Amino acid sequence: MTATAETSVGELAEAPGLPEVADPSAVSPRDARELSRLFFDRLAELEEGTPEYQYIRNTLIEMNMSLVRYAAGRFRSRGDEMEDIVQVGMIGLIKSIDRFDLARGVEFPAFAVPYIVGEIKRFFRDTTWAVHVPRRLQEARVTLARATDELTTRLGRSPTVREIAELTSMSEEEVIEARVASNGYNSVSLDAPLGADGNDDDFALADYIGVEDTTMELVEDFHSLAPLMSTLDDRARRILHLRFVEEKTQAEIGKEIGISQMHVSRLLSRTLAHLRSGLLTTR
Known part of the structure; x- marks a missing residue:
């Protein structure tokens, strides 16, 4: 359970008319889907802020944490700490619970996952770029990476700017601009060794940067x-x-x-x- 929830599930032993869930976080995704319908139905009848409302809301959060882990797994290759991604995804889960309406006839997982993924993407967009660049260039970086991977696999070599432009329907100038902007995604310490083995004998990036010319x-x-x-x-x-x-x-x-x-x-x-x-x- 994250610190976001205001009331612990253990503070209330049960909710009238609902099955008791001893450990919501241990509920399987299939059972969580069935139980969530019952809990959302009851939640709609309660006044927000009451103990029973908090119990049901927190139970829903814990029962559906598997959705967060599922969505977070899609971003495993981004290099960020998975725990941080999961915590951000939890914010999306909580927002989806607060906005879900059972009367719409939509399954909760189908409603919640886009919220969770959107929150994670927003986190990457706002916090992971070492240098701030316009949002259109941040999005172009993702498009550029996918097109480059696809063309590299198809052609067996690195694609040219023209080939990427044709695949993405971008102009060659836009491709070049997006490539330059991509350099702002990650930053490296000037003292970091350039060698792959990280030995002390390796040169650092600062060794290749000119010093101030006093003349x-x-x-x-x-x-x-x-x-x-x-x-x-x-x-x-x-x-x-x-x-x-x-x-x-x-x-x-x-x-x-x-x-x-x-x-x-x-x-x-x-x-x-x-x-x-x-x-x-x-x-």
């Missing part, structure tokens, strides 16, 4: 520096190139240009002061 912060400075460089004479630009691009010493620069090291030092200081002042003025 990107200099792009704005380079952009602002360009017009200032054009104001320098050829010798000043040559000295800057030899010092900061070719990384030569002041003595090597002086020897190449034909001036003293002290002169190179004074020219560098003057040129850098000019550029620095220009950068500060433009900000």
